[in-house]
Amino acid sequence: MDSQETERPGGTPPETDWVRDALNRHEAPLLRHAARLTGDLETARDVVQETFLRLCRADRARIGDHLAPWLHTVCRNLALDHLRKEQRMVALDDHTAASLPGREAPPSASAERAEARSRADALIGGLPPKQQEVLRLKFQDALSYEEISRITGLSVSNVGYLIHTGLKTARQRLADAAAPAVPQA
Numbered sequence: 001m002d003s004q005e006t007e008r009p010g011g012t013p014p015e016t017d018w019v020r021d022a023l024n025r026h027e028a029p030l031l032r033h034a035a036r037l038t039g040d041l042e043t044a045r046d047v048v049q050e051t052f053l054r055l056c057r058a059d060r061a062r063i064g065d066h067l068a069p070w071l072h073t074v075c076r077n078l079a080l081d082h083l084r085k086e087q088r089m090v091a092l093d094d095h096t097a098a099s100l101p102g103r104e105a106p107p108s109a110s111a112e113r114a115e116a117r118s119r120a121d122a123l124i125g126g127l128p129p130k131q132q133e134v135l136r137l138k139f140q141d142a143l144s145y146e147e148i149s150r151i152t153g154l155s156v157s158n159v160g161y162l163i164h165t166g167l168k169t170a171r172q173r174l175a176d177a178a179a180p181a182v183p184q185a
Contacts, residue, residue, distance in 0.1 A: 029140065031045065032140060033075055034048055034051075034078075036133075037076065038079050043082055044079070047075055066147075066150075068143060069150045072137065076152070124136070127166050130154075133152065134148055
């Protein structure tokens with residue numbers, strides 16, 4: 001055991017608690033992110049596992065207060081590396097997306113949320129890939145523009161532009177879908 005690490009009363013070193021806490025808090029969002037990028041749940045699981053293995057080997061002091069962006073960046077890079085190796089891009093089907101782990105609402109509200117999520121996914125799914133990625137990182141994973149910038153390698157202003165444009169396009173498509181059809185003469 002490292003001279004800096006001392007065991008806690010429960011018998012686990014602080015580093016183990018840190019990694020366990022990171023796993024509990026970030027595994028599901030990372031799995032969703034990796035699954036969206038790779039299009040395959042099993043590949044996404046492998047990517048997330050490798051992400052946490054790298055966290056175990058990483059210097060905690062270098063990561064500091066930037067754990068979520070660090071994890072998302074590593075996860076994204078691993079997923080993109082996998083895609084480059086496979087040289088294919090497969091969209092995640094609705095059945096697989098629905099089976100991803102996450103914190104679900106009580107059963108009474110799940111039907112309404114599932115319908116709203118399906119409509120939102122359809123709206124976002126029709127956007128260009130970069131807009132999809134930044135919107136999901138912002139609204140699903142609650143990351144800041146700066147964190148998204150570090151993860152994607154885009155400038156903060158480009159992230160803001162992509163989010164703004166994506167939301168504007170989604171709102172317009174939603175408004176167009178809700179507008180009553182005007183009979184043609």
